[in-house]
Amino acid sequence: MKITGNIFGITLKSIISRIINAGTPGLDENEKQAVISINFTSAVTGLMVFVFGGIIYAMMPLTKILIPVIFEGSSFFAVVYLNGLGKYQQARMGVYLIHCFSAVYFGAILGETIPVELIAAFLFIFLIGSACLVYREKKSRAVFISATIILWLIVYLNHFFQVITPIHFSETALPVISHLCCGGMVILMSIITFSYIKQNDKLFADVEKANTHKTNFLWETSHEIRTPLNGIIGIAQILQSRKSLFLQLEEGSEIMKEIDDLNVAGKTTIDIINNVLDLAKIQAGKFDEIRKTSFDIKDLIQTCISVNSIIARRVGADIILIADEEIPIMRGDEIFLLKIINNLLSNAIKFTAPKSQVRFTLEYTHEGYIVMHFRNSSFLSEEKAAQIFDEYQCERNAFVEGTGLGLYITKKLVTMLGGEISVETEREHTTFSVMIPFEPGDYIPSKDEIHDRENVAGKKILVIEDDLMSQMILAKFLLNEHAEVKSCGSVEEGLEILKEYVPDVIISDRHLPKMSGKELIVWLKDHFIDIPVIIASGDCSKNAMDEMEQVGAAAYIIKPIQHKNLYKILNQCLKKDISLS
Template sequence: MIRLIRKIIFAGVPPDAGNQYNSVIVINALALLTSIFLAVIGSYFYYLTNSAYLIIGVAAECICFATVIWFNSRHIYEFGTLGTVLTHTVFACYFGALLGPAMPEALITAFLLTFLIGSSFSVYKRWGVRIFCLVIAILLFTAIGINSTYVLIKPLELSYDASADIKLICWIAMLVLIGFSTWLLINQNDRSLKEVSRLNREKALYHAEINHELRNTIHTIVTFAQLIDSSKLTAAEQQHLITCLKSSSAQALDIINNGLLLTKIEAGKEEESVESVIELQSFLQDKVNIFNILGNLQQKKIVLTCNVAGSISTDRLALTKIVNNLLTNAIKHSNAGATIGITVTKEDGVLTLKVSNPGTISKSRIARLFEPFESANQSKFDSTGLGLYITHYLVIRLKGKITVNAENNVVLFTVQLPVKDAANITAAEEEKVDFDLTGFNILVIEDDLMNQVALSRTLKDKNATVTVTGSANEGIQLMDQKVPDLIITDLNMPEMLGTDLIAILRKDLRLRNIPVILITGQTADLPANSLSSGTIRLHKPFKVKELYSAVQAQLRC
């Protein structure tokens, strides 16, 4: 019986659901409790009145509440919400008119204030639903007043004893229902406060850990850069340090990107999925080569087994983050000398990626492993606790699934993703950035001197003619002298925002068609009307290859 009640109350709520489904639980619980009260009390009222109208009303309301739970079980939450409000409203009017003085207006008023106004503002988060509940309450007040004055619906003729019994039972039932709903709301509020407190503690830990990890990684980058400058190194040693420098930079980029993605997830902002063709063997081998540099420093080895020939089509950025996070997790949570395995297969349009490493995780820990700020063992290893949470989010976004097993001292993560077959491309073609910018004039507007040097040097490597300025107003003056083929501008500048500069350009007949690349380190999404057509946005930090791809797209070269 308890299992059945729990199944009804949690109908339509995913097993790993968070607080966002609390309103569904409250609606289901109230629908179930009200139906039980109606069945029991309605049967007694029928015994007292012998009225078919009353028992039909009771049956109809029970059916309506069952329908509400059914809608929620099918994840049609809007209909469940609407059905709850309408059912309470319509049948409050119906029974109020039918029972007359036995169900006094004060009782219905208490019901309205508690359910349609008080509970709706606590349970329903959307203002449209709240306003709808408020309007319904006003209409119900009006209908009750009109019926009380003009007696449009004649109430049942009840004996004094029957009327007294019904009135007492209605008051008791309503008080119990109000008490139960109040308890649910208080309980919901307490759980929300505990969750907020827990997240605040874990965010504090996260900020401490991410600060520690970034300091370590940046220290490594600085050290490698200083060593590369040494004249005592051989060419081979310098090349090895350059490879390590790239690896450390990629690691810092992953830490920052995970943090940026977290802010988007918390804000409910979905990242766009952009499919591209990937030659899987070379794609994975590139990732393994980078992580083997990190692993070798701890006497750990990564072994790739890829049983997929040819190319696939999927979201490259999402797949990159998934692979990087799983390999980072495996390296951090395995002992020195461990061999980490990554095995890839594809069957019936489903790509299966398995990453294994020696280790153990308790069952209780596995249950929380994909929650934010969790990691397999934060006390022993540096970890922001975001990697697996973001991996789970990305897998679900790609309509895949991820599982974890810990048996026989081996931890195994299995990811399954739907992918499409694609025309084969070679590794050289996939990484190709061979294009020539000879004859193209590019204007860079960037107030940071180091970024000016980096952008200018990167573009000049492709033979572009580059003009650099740190001022948006000076950039406009330079455009008046000579119209560039492409503008690369920062978002945040002292004189004006990059979006304001773009708005000025789009109003000028001479400059309105110049393609623009807007560079930003801002985590929040820009307003929808702040970017015009002909503009590509790049988020810092970005890779050189990403800049080249944006330039190629804008100049069509």
């Protein structure tokens, strides 16, 4: 008996599978799901018609019940057969016409058992819902919606004028038939509802998957772009450091302008890459969490001014900083605030009038806020100002162009920090204002104290970098700082060097052939070798930084490497002032 039951179960499962999947081989995923939906709905509806119709016929054995029940039930299974033959269009139209017949005919003859409001709900939920699930074209959907409205009018008018006379049921049969009819309609409406829920879940999963693929692609592309860009910007910075030599030449001024252009182009490219990555994280709902540290906001501002000074010089603008004398050390997300200031300052510089001033005002209020104003010489219309913080809103400039993402991301960052951002425009000036809650921070060494520390000159530094251009440029920068440098292209080579050479610090790429930068740090720990390792990588994801922090990296610097930042980190590491950057 058990074997017979198993065979019956397998056979029944096989039959159901064949019915549901009739006509699906060779179809794409969307078409396949539409056909499966029609097959399943038709089979369930046909079965319900035979079962419920059979019960009603048993209670009221009338020909005008039996023949329509047989016709309707058989028609629904004929729809599955049409799909099996590959006649999908006929099957779709057939489903709709059968339901139209059912709604008009059975809605009329069973009028005493089915409230007209329930028929209306069935028509608008089931018929329109199933049509929209199957048909994607707007015109097709419009036709079916219009036909359903007309059908409802026919049912509604018949309810009042009784062109088709309803059957009168006995008091015993009436509640049973009423429950069967209403229950059947509710079941069918539930099927459509759950079909929509399933479809929405699938679409949501597909969007999540696409977002993940897009984000991963952007991270990988960013990493690949940053490596050659590291070489370009590195060379530009080395050339910039030789300014005094170039100015001795006859065409020195022109050469320096070209070097400035190279630096500006490099910074603009990095800004675009960072903005695109930030947007991808925002859209995926995976933006970096706030990480609070203590820092001097005035030092942060000086860093941003220094980075943007080349662009300002190139467009002929002067950056004027007006800051309160006594601003306490604050606690907050230094990276977020750096991005906010950099985006607003660079935006003010890019779009100011030639040979004008960009006024940057920093205030500390005793109510507990840091207030910043970025004012430049440009005009912004009210219409443009209302949309300026939206995605892809970008003004064009003869010298630089952007993606229109910087201000959108800036507003997101300000909001995450609990602050507010606004824009005001006058006839000749535009001012962006930011107000961020102030949280007192812990004591940190002053800028002067840091500069008094031991510098890089005379220190032994091992560079492990598999990209030869990046390796050469980094070594050249360090040699210019009078450091003693040894370079190699893999961790394995680096370990061989360590047998005879003990560096004060190691600068290593994260992704290397065979052993990685992470494995290098672990190896040094396992062998009780206390040498700080700075990881230099094109991977700017929070996960990568956290991973390196957890294994004990002395610092994490993102490519393209800004030499000023590297110099500061080297000073800190050489004094064992370890911090993850």
